[in-house]
Every structure is written in C-alpha cells, then in structure tokens.
Amino acid sequence: MKILFIGTGHMGSALISGIKSNNNFKEQIFVFNRTYEKSLDVSKKYNVIPVKKLEHLNYDIVVLGIRPADFEQLAVDLKKFTLEKQTFVTMINALSIKQASDIFGNNKLNIVRIMPNMNAAIQQSVTAYSSNKINSEVTKFVIEMFSNCGTVEEIPEDKFPAFTALAGCSPSYIFTFLNGFYKYALKNGFSKDQAYRIMKNTIIGSTEYSTNSDNSFDELINSICVPNGSTIEGQKVLETNNFQDIIIKALEAAKQKS
Ligand SMILES: NC(=O)c1ccc[n+]([C@@H]2O[C@H](COP(=O)([O-])OP(=O)(O)OC[C@H]3O[C@@H](n4cnc5c(N)ncnc54)[C@H](OP(=O)(O)O)[C@@H]3O)[C@@H](O)[C@H]2O)c1
The missing domain is CATH 3.40.50.720 (NAD(P)-binding Rossmann-like Domain)
Incomplete structure (x- = not known):
C-alpha cells in the first residue's frame, strides 16, 4: 500500500x-x-x-x-x-x-x-x-x-459530534483539570516529578477502579466522602460550583461545533 x-x-x-x-x-x-x-x-x-x-x-x-x-x-x-x-x-x-x-x-x-x-x-x-x-x-x-x-x-456517523467532544476535544479539558492539580501540588512544595507521579497514579488508579467496580460513581464518591472527613469538604466545593454541570456544558459546547 x-x-x-x-x-x-x-x-x-x-x-x-x-x-x-x-x-x-x-x-x-x-x-x-x-x-x-x-x-x-x-x-x-x-x-x-x-x-x-x-x-x-x-x-x-x-x-x-x-x-x-x-x-x-x-x-x-x-x-x-x-x-x-x-x-x-x-x-x-x-x-x-x-x-x-x-x-x-x-x-x-x-x-x-x-x-x-x-x-x-x-x-x-x-x-x-x-x-x-x-x-x-x-x-x-x-x-x-x-x-x-x-x-x-x-x-455510526451521527455519533461523531458527541464522540468528538468526548474523545477528540476532552484531552484539552483533562489537561485543564490536571493543571489545577499540578499547580496545587507545586504550591504545596512537591517537585515537578513528584507532582506528575502523584497525579498520574491517582488518576489512572481512579479510572481503573471505577471501570472495574460494580458501584455507580455516586456510590464510589460516597465511599470516600465519609461524614466529618476531609474529602467531603472539597466535594462540597465541587458541588456548590456545579463541577459536573460545567463538564457537561463544555462537552455540549464542543459537540455543537463538531
Ligand atoms: N489537534 C487535535 O487534537 C485534533 C483532534 C482530532 C481531530 N483533529 C482534526 O485534525 C485536522 C488537523 O488538525 P491539526 O490540529 O493537526 O491542525 P494543524 O496543526 O494546523 O495542521 C494542519 C496542517 O495542514 C497543513 N495544510 C493546510 N492546507 C494544506 C494543503 N492544501 N495542502 C497540504 N497541507 C495543508 C498545514 O500546513 P501549514 O504548515 O502551511 O499551515 C498544517 O501543517 C483538523 O481537521 C482537526 O479538526 C485535530
């Protein structure tokens, strides 16, 4: 060929x-x-x-x-x-x-x-x-x-716009998310190498865990966000700021242009 x-x-x-x-x-x-x-x-x-x-x-x-x-x-x-x-x-x-x-x-x-x-x-x-x-x-x-x-x-071809948002464009949104993690790690005194390792292993681990689990995302979140713990404090910030909705809106905006 x-x-x-x-x-x-x-x-x-x-x-x-x-x-x-x-x-x-x-x-x-x-x-x-x-x-x-x-x-x-x-x-x-x-x-x-x-x-x-x-x-x-x-x-x-x-x-x-x-x-x-x-x-x-x-x-x-x-x-x-x-x-x-x-x-x-x-x-x-x-x-x-x-x-x-x-x-x-x-x-x-x-x-x-x-x-x-x-x-x-x-x-x-x-x-x-x-x-x-x-x-x-x-x-x-x-x-x-x-x-x-x-x-x-x-x-099927009619799924290209949504697929484009989900897989073609999403690396950019994922890099944005990672950048937040990265800046926070540096601010807290971790080296660049350590910050990348912590991010990478936590994200790969969470993706693998959720993919292999029979639990829904809400159940997985609840299993980490125990009452009076630290995770729930950060989770409240994400929820108050409609983090999931923001992701859905970003994907939808990309889909509309695809
Ligand atoms: N970037 C992504 O993450 C991504 C993901 C999925 C799909 N895509 C799609 O992939 C395509 C390319 O995107 P890209 O990000 O690679 O863009 P890009 O970096 O701008 O590359 C496009 C290339 O095409 C060349 N070109 C333009 N007209 C040409 C012509 N008539 N003959 C020969 N070469 C020509 C340009 O040459 P010059 O050097 O002269 O400008 C440039 O090197 C787009 O249609 C995009 O929708 C991109």
Whole structure:
C-alpha cells in the first residue's frame, strides 16, 4: 500500500508517529504539507517520504490532516487528478462523509471518517471511525493501521459530534483539570516529578477502579466522602460550583461545533 498524508500538523504527525511506532508496519508513507519544511521535519523524524509538490495522486490511501477551513481549496486542487482509485481518510472535524463527497463532486469515493486524539503520539488515542465502504479490504487496512495509534471504535456517523467532544476535544479539558492539580501540588512544595507521579497514579488508579467496580460513581464518591472527613469538604466545593454541570456544558459546547 502507498499512503499519502496531506497535512502534517499536530494531528497528522501524531498519527504518523503512532503508526511508525510499529516496527512491523512496512507500507510506504508519503507526506505532503503546505509548508514544505514541516513535511521535511516529519520525514526525518519518522522515516517517511516527503513530497514537495503534488504532481499525481497515485496512492492507495490519502489521509487528510488539514483544518476544516482548508478543505475546499484542497478539494479543488485534488480534483485535477483521477480520484476513484484511492481511499480517502478524513479526520476533518464536522465534515461528514456526504459533505466530503459533495465537495469532491463524486459520490463513488471510498471515504473513511476518523476522529483520533492527540494521544496517538504515544499510541493511546481512542479513534472512532465510520465508512461508506466499511467492508472493503482497504477500509479494513485503514482501521488496522490506526489501531497502531491506540484503540479504535466503529461508531455510526451521527455519533461523531458527541464522540468528538468526548474523545477528540476532552484531552484539552483533562489537561485543564490536571493543571489545577499540578499547580496545587507545586504550591504545596512537591517537585515537578513528584507532582506528575502523584497525579498520574491517582488518576489512572481512579479510572481503573471505577471501570472495574460494580458501584455507580455516586456510590464510589460516597465511599470516600465519609461524614466529618476531609474529602467531603472539597466535594462540597465541587458541588456548590456545579463541577459536573460545567463538564457537561463544555462537552455540549464542543459537540455543537463538531
Ligand atoms: N489537534 C487535535 O487534537 C485534533 C483532534 C482530532 C481531530 N483533529 C482534526 O485534525 C485536522 C488537523 O488538525 P491539526 O490540529 O493537526 O491542525 P494543524 O496543526 O494546523 O495542521 C494542519 C496542517 O495542514 C497543513 N495544510 C493546510 N492546507 C494544506 C494543503 N492544501 N495542502 C497540504 N497541507 C495543508 C498545514 O500546513 P501549514 O504548515 O502551511 O499551515 C498544517 O501543517 C483538523 O481537521 C482537526 O479538526 C485535530
């Protein structure tokens, strides 16, 4: 398979890094970016092949890692080539398979829509996918290729907006939450290393514990917030400030734009 990544920004390069972390992945990856220097950097870092100018589109898979605002112009440029042989993979937020086909002016294209997240760079993305040719061999290959970047989830296309909020955008909200922990740890005299270790192990432990427990989140909270204890004092602050509602509102705001 010959694979071309168009757009090697944050997400494109994180996915390439995830895929190339599998030493058994032997397919050829080419990279094309508007600013050529960026594709050169990525090519050196991940041992992929830079493309300076798009003179043909003779690739089996074309991965679109550009921003939504850049898609229409790119589609104009790509329409100069014969398009039906490739499988297009789009990670472009809020762009449905139908909209992408309409913009390409061709409803016969094999399009796989994905929504990864930045944790692809450490092979821990949760990547959703949907395709108009889900059973094709190339689509299966695409899904396997992205499983090198973490876990993959097939979802119906109408769930992309909520999934985008829950997994594509949420790392940013989780970093915000972690930043609060981190600043508090530093303020209380912990070193950076210790602060990161405390945060990481507490958060991974709590996630694992809740995932493996038969108890609801409320029951788990009650088991820690014993009356007159210290946890309940902090919990009251979270509840008075509607912490859960704020999270739900943030996710909903992201979903509306997705
Ligand atoms: N960042 C995330 O966490 C995340 C998560 C999930 C999905 N996504 C989706 O992933 C896509 C890329 O996001 P990003 O964060 O990686 O953006 P980004 O860092 O801005 O990268 C976009 C890249 O596309 C290049 N580009 C734009 N037009 C091009 C063209 N016509 N031909 C070739 N290259 C072109 C840009 O080149 P220049 O260097 O010239 O600007 C830039 O390097 C977006 O559609 C976004 O919705 C992002």
